[in-house]
Amino acid sequence: MTLLFMSAWGSEALAEEPAVEKKEGQVDEASQKEAEAPDLLESISVTATRVERPTQAVPEAISVVSRERIEKARMQNIKEVLSGTPGVLIDSKNGGYDARLVIRGAGQKAPYGVREITILRDGVPMTDPDSFSRLDFIDTQDIERIEITKGPGSIYSTGSAGGTIQILSKSVFDTDASNLKVAGGTEGAQSYHLRYGGWVNESHALTLTASRRVLDNDWRRWNEFDTNQVGVKHGVMLGEDGSWETELSYSEADLQLPNSMSEEQFDEYRRTGSQEETQDAWKHSGRYSKIWFFNTRYEKQMGDVTFKPRFYFNHWSHYHPVTGAINDSPDNMVYGTDLELSYNHHLLGNDSLVAGLTVRQDLSLDAQKYEYKDVETGFGGRISATLSDEAGDLLETEDANTIIYGLFMQESLNPSDRLTIDLGFRLDQSRFAIDTVETSKYDYSSGVYVAGDGDIRTRASFTLFSPKAGLSYALTPAFNLYGSISQGDQVPSNSEVQSNPEIDAATSRNYEIGVKGRGRQWSADLALYYNPVEDEIVSSLDDNGETVYQNAGRTDKQGVELSLSYLLDMGLGFGGSYAYSDYTFEQFQEVVNGSEIDRSGNRIPFVPEHQASLFLDYNHPSGFKARLQSDFWGEYEMDNANTEQYGGYDFLTSLMVGYEHGPHSLMFNADNIFDKRYATEVKKDTRGKKSYYAGAPQSFMLTYSYRFGDTSSWLGEGS
Secondary structure, eight states: OOOGGGSTTSSHHHHHSSSOOOSTTOHHHHHHHHHTOOSOOOOEESSSSSSOEEGGGOSSOEEEEOHHHHHTSOOSSTHHHHTTOTTEEEEOSSSSSOOEEEETTBTTTOSSSEESSEEEETTEEOBOTTSEEOOTTOOGGGEEEEEEEESSOOTTOSSOOSEEEEEEEOOTTOTTOOEEEEEEESTTOEEEEEEEEEESSSSEEEEEEEEEEEEOOTTBSSOOEEEEEEEEEEEEEOTTSEEEEEEEEEEEEEEEOOOOBOHHHHHHHHHHSOBOOOSSSOOOOEEEEEEEEEEEEEEEEETTEEEEEEEEEEEEEEEEEETTEEEEEEEEEEEEEEEEEEEEEOSSSSEEEEEEEEEEEEEEEEEEEEEESSEEEOGGGOEEEESOOOEEEEEEEEEEEEEEEEEEEEEEEOSSSSEEEEEEEEEEEEEEEEEEEEEEEEETTTTEEEEEEEEEEEEEEEEEEEEEEEEEEESSSSEEEEEEEEEEEEOOOHHHHHHOTTOOOEEEEEEEEEEEEEOSSEEEEEEEEEEEEESOEEEEEOTTSOEEEEEOSEEEEEEEEEEEEEEOGGGEEEEEEEEEEEEEEEEOEEEETTEEEEOTTOBOSSOOSEEEEEEEEEEOTTSEEEEEEEEEEOOEESSTTOOOEEOOEEEEEEEEEEEEETTEEEEEEEESTTOOOOEEEEEEOTTOOEEEEEOOOOEEEEEEEEEOOOOTTSSSSOO
8 A cells, every 4th residue: 555645745757747846036937836736746766666657556555765765864774764655664673774663463573674675776676585684784875765565476576585775875877966964963973965967978978976874873872873985977868769877876974872771770761851761681782784876777768678687786795793792794795786678569459568587696605703802791601791892702603695586577567547457476496505613602591601512513405485466457547456366485593593403484465456546636545455474484582582483374464554644735734654563473372481382363474453654744935844753652462472562653754844045945854843752662581581672762953955056067068
């Protein structure tokens, strides 16, 4: 289902077309545009089917976040524009690039980063072949729009059954996107961004970007973030039917990751608004990354056939202190290619076929794991606290090679003007080869470093099949009825395969029906789905506090998602969304201390039964704009045993007010304006130990932007 008013008036098209042209001396022209605004313009998706299509005609749940909605947010983190989407749970422990992202229950077992959800940037997977997604090299200040599909079966999603998020950056050919942005706020927040580009000559375009984001986060210990990013994009127009775009970027991202609080510490945080301590021994977790990213893509139309090959490569290194050890990975390479083509033909009507091949490899060489050098110890030598994140003695070395081969195909049939039928599939082969030399390891039961297991050789292979069938029927020009059946196989991660060599890929099936409505001043979307999952990979905390993974026999997920929006005259709009999620273990024997305990019939932890969001949005021809949004999370279970619930939160509210005059823009953002003291996540282990992660307190940011206008000939004669 599409949350249309997630973006200013819910769709990118509406945000762009009726929006006021705010250059000096053109208020009358803007007012005329508003008066002549057409019916509610539909947002376009390129992610759902790999071809452009209005979301109203897409037979699945999809949301589009527009450029205007993005420009109203601080964009320190993508959660600022994804929060409020029904069925999507997102928050951040640090406020930098990190995000806890869950779509319809998928992704919640990830202790760090994003899993079970494919994230793409301009069609390039940010998701590694083992389904782990990293957001550290995405420049949030250079995003054009974001598309979200929910559930399995996407022909973009390789081994990810939870859904797909595509982040589309501003095009090198967009000569109106050059801008300078400077921002500062509370908690040491800073943001600087420069984008400048244009046509070098009649066929070549060039764009340079540079961004810096900083957060001190003094309200909590060990919670700083900063990143520096630079990039260059080059584009060539190859006549009227072809183009070639290339990008090269470099990022450095330093992120401190705060650990959990006990119930007593969380109560203290709620009283004071400050977290001075953590209950965990590992007080210096973090991730410090350096990434080179390269992407080149070609598009050529020859009659009814369009070729879209692409090649991508990134090299990254990180220093990553975590529970029990410090990871130092200096040489990691991810490279791959998509060889895609589309074919317009007339089988039943104006039909199209999209097909292609994927090859992607993740190669990690000489990754090392170290002890913490500086620690405090207690009874029996147990580590009670780290004193720094400096590495000590070597624990292990590891080489890992993960590779995916894939084939995808989708046929879109249009037997009538009202009916669209999509039939497609992905077939992927995923192979893991991990060689570890473990000299020592951290023992969770004793809390000390002990002798390791020596040479460990891990091999695994998974065949992943993701078919899908869907149809969309236009009941009237305003309403479309759709239905779909889809399946996705969820590949285990490297760490899951290593910790449990017997683990299987999970199989998720989704049965969905829905209605999408569009009118001149309103939009409405309703989706109902049933999503049984066989062999779902679930995590639990054992008695030693170690995360362990196993397959549940079966989980059942069923829910309802609704979004409504209405646009009044003079640029005032309002709307909201609601999601009901009933997720349970149908067959699950949880292993606790070597014994199996039946959890069948229990609710799946973390996912609230009720989620809702409300907003008001305003754009005035004079240049004044504002947005108010309030989010609600209901209570959820804290553990697989369902022994206790966390109450969630309500009225978590953000506010934006701004003014544009000519090329100048001033914007004020206030997050958590009522200063709610809440937890982004609460969990409980089998011993009854609770872990609380605090949500960010009230914060403010002031942003000044300057648009350079049309830079169509910044290096040459122009086009």
